[in-house]
Amino acid sequence: MDDTSQKIIDATMSLIRDKGYVATTTKDIARLARVNECTLFRKFQNKKDIVLHGVSQEKWRANVTPELFQNVQWELEQDLQMFMTAYMDKITPDFVNLSIGMRAPQLYEETAPLIMKVPQAFISSLTEYFIHF
Numbered sequence: 001m002d003d004t005s006q007k008i009i010d011a012t013m014s015l016i017r018d019k020g021y022v023a024t025t026t027k028d029i030a031r032l033a034r035v036n037e038c039t040l041f042r043k044f045q046n047k048k049d050i051v052l053h054g055v056s057q058e059k060w061r062a063n064v065t066p067e068l069f070q071n072v073q074w075e076l077e078q079d080l081q082m083f084m085t086a087y088m089d090k091i092t093p094d095f096v097n098l099s100i101g102m103r104a105p106q107l108y109e110e111t112a113p114l115i116m117k118v119p120q121a122f123i124s125s126l127t128e129y130f131i132h133f
Contacts, residue, residue: 004039
């Protein structure tokens with residue numbers, strides 16, 4: 001990914017985090033990325049395409065996977081603390097705001113599976129722990 005495309009993605013994701021998908025315009029994105037609005041459309045098909053490229057990047061996901069919860073000691077209190085700490089380290093206010101911003105009807109079908117991977121990884125890991133506890 002070239003620097004200009006990355007600047008566009010970062011600007012888009014920041015604006016969606018702060019304003020939501022619908023309120024974010026391509027003019028806003030171009031202004032924040034410090035590029036001409038035409039450059040957006042040379043690099044990406046449309047605003048939705050920029051967002052889909054953004055959510056594919058680890059920096060714009062919480063990246064919660066079952067591997068995050070593998071450090072169990074089989075001591076309930078310690079393990080629950082580890083689960084919550086690991087989860088809350090990843091679920092930052094920025095991630096929460098971004099996931100809310102991406103729930104627009106125009107995006108939801110494509111972004112919902114990515115957004116839902118976060119709680120699903122946590123829940124499945126915690127469930128697996130209790131099954132084996």
